[in-house]
Amino acid sequence: MKKWEGRPFAILGVNIVGHQPKELKAVMEKAMIPWRSFTDTGPIGRGPIATQWNFPATPTFYVLDGKGIIRYKWVGSPAERVMDSAIEKLVKETEGIGEPKH
Template identity: 40%
Template structure:
């Protein structure tokens, strides 16, 4: 289960913020089975499905995915600001997201 419960809380808590959580499934079987799993586990964020073989899938290749979990924190311009391989812990993710949101708010206030 890992970070699944925390990801749900994070998505709900930040639903009114300029924040999007995007998941990715790859090499994990039939798309219908994945959709059923998402429904069963009440996954409340968008997900992409990479149907490529091994690391040859387009999403795996583009994002240099090495395994799961792997997390990227992107800013409003799409620049990767943080990248974690494995589970960095809830506090680490929360602090990084909050810092980036604060930075964005400060930029917006200057406009």
């Protein structure tokens, strides 16, 4: 996390348990998760986001580049160095592109 502070990088969670925001906040505080996470209210694993993304299992990771293209997808946890180097590569790539022009 800290490694990419101040660089074009973010983690966004999707909690698939179906909590309301308040419940999710309590869960995240307890687990000391500092980033933002979508709530996905509905039956466990079958909320609107999980359904749209045909969610198969936790953990599932998608790594998107600065243009919103899916560049990596893992169902299960990849080795730490694999995820780190994937992120580093994309962050560098995004920094090379610079801020998107409007």
